Structure formats: C-alpha cells, structure tokens
Amino acid sequence: MAIDLNLYLDLGILLALLAIGLVIYLVSARTYQSATTVADSYDDWTEDGILEFYWGEHIHLGYYGAPPQRRDFLTAKADFVDEMVRWGGLDKLPQGTTVLDVGCGIGGSSRILAKDYGFDVTGITISPQQVKRAQELTPSDVSAKFQVDDAMALSFPDKSFDVVWSIEAGPHMPDKEVFARELLRVIKPGGVLVVADWNQRDDRQVPLNFWEKPVMRQLLDQWAHPAFASIEGFAEQLAATGMVEGEVITDDWTQQTLPSWIDSIWQGVIRPQGFLRLGLPGFLKSVREVPTILLMRLAFGAGLCRFGMFKAKRSPNSPSPAAAQTAELAA
Structure with a gap:
C-alpha cells in the first residue's frame, strides 16, 4: 500500500509540474x-x-530530399539554400547579380549566395541584433552587407534588384498583400522573385477543424506570427499586384523539410552544452520551445501546414505601384 501511495504521490507531483x-x-x-x-x-x-x-547560421529548415533521407542537421540547412537556388533558376545568373535577402536572419543564406554564386547581396531584417551578428560573421571579402529594414515598407527605390529572395519571413507579415507588393516592387523588370515559406492549408477549400484551430492559434502566438498565408492564397496575391509576367510558379516542399523539426529537438539532446552554459535560464528557455516545435511537426505532418515555394518573374512592362496608383487616380 505504501508503494502505491508513493507512486500516486510521484504521479501527482509530475502532473503538477506539467x-x-x-x-x-x-x-x-x-x-x-x-x-x-x-x-x-x-x-x-x-x-x-x-x-x-543549435540552428547554426541558417535560421530556417533543412532540405532532406524527396523522399527524405538522413542528413546532418546543419548540412541540410546549407543544402536547402543550394536547392532553392537551383529551383529558382538562380544558378544560371551571372556573377554580380544583385540580390535582396528579405528576412536574412544572421546572414547564413546571404553569405552562401555571395561566396558560392558570386552575387552582390543585401540582407535585411527587422532585428538590430541580427544585423550586428550577421556583420560579425561575414568576412570582408564576401559581397554581402546587412541593414535593419521593414519588409512591409522597404527603404529601396522601385526596380533596385535583379533578384529578391526570402525564406520563412512571410508568417511575420501582418498584411500579405502589402508584403507581396513590396517584394515585387523592388525587382528590376525581368528580374526574379524566389520565396520559401511556412504556409497554412487553404481553409477556403477545407476549413480548420476542432483541433486544428487551437494548434494554429499556438503556432501564431508562440513565435510572433500574425497569420500564415496559404500557398494558393499568396500566389494569388503576388499575381494580383499586376507586376508578374506569366504565372506564379509554386511547389510544396513539406516532405523535403519535415525531418527538421525532430532533428532540432534532437540537437538539444546530443549537444546539451548549448543551453547548459547559460544555466537554469538557458535550460528553461530551450525546453520552452519544445512544445511549439512539436506542434509544428504535427501541423506539417498532418497537412494543416505546408512548406510553400514561390517563383515569379517581374514583368518588363509593369509599372511601379506608385505609378500605377497615380494613373488610377488620374483615371
């Protein structure tokens, strides 16, 4: 009986802690x-x-192939950049091509684009600390520079870059139509937009059910996301800018990136020194992210979320948004 009471006591303490x-x-x-x-x-x-x-210089998911194969976590992240370059057709562009990396983080992708492909890269992020760290990590002979800027109101003039590139920045944007317009606005006529993003299933076709709604609410609230677009919805918003030549090309890389979520948790198990060096606060901060990561794995694995890829070409004949607005008012 004493053993049973102790067991119940232990279970009670565990449940209380949970x-x-x-x-x-x-x-x-x-x-x-x-x-x-x-x-x-x-x-x-x-x-x-x-x-x-834990995530290295690339604060985005990794590429594991289709079907996915076991791959080193950090290697998969660098591989993602190369796969995205090929998918977007950027590997056919000449050295000196100007690229704007929107939501550059600490500059991992920007440095690969500059060092391995010879592009002239400008990375922007809303975080001053990320800009500072990106500058620290970038050798002087690598053509990548970084600055604080807001993707919802980019400081660059119309038609400034040959390529605009963005990975997993979209969920932080409160107005996806404005985001789509800003991305295309700063591309030169004939230039290319390549975007990779976390997306929600198109709920216009299949509404969220009883368990998907609270899961999505946590995915938004825990990591400062106002909303996820769907692949179909954001493609429509890009096309609606009137600045796209032909069709917006999309793809779904959910399976190729899915192992990243569990791999990211596993990194904490096999390399605990990352949080242990910061003591109890570091441990608590690391453990605190685990539920959200697991919810992400659930959402992407169950079809609630999808990993969307977007490619579009800026029409040579499309007016800038400002010019279009002026013409519209004059009419």
Missing part, C-alpha cells in the same frame, strides 16, 4: 503586436546565442 509548465508556456507566449514584438523576439534569440548554437 500543469505549471503548461501555464508558463501559455502565459509567456510571444503574441504578435507589431513589428517591434518581432524585432524584440529575434533580438532576444540572437543575443543569448542558443538559437545560433
């Missing part, structure tokens, strides 16, 4: 409020170095 952990997880959500909350979140993740320790 309940406390769940409360802390929910109360400490990083709900999107403005661009400032996004910047603050990335500043925080960058300053302590935990995210860089």
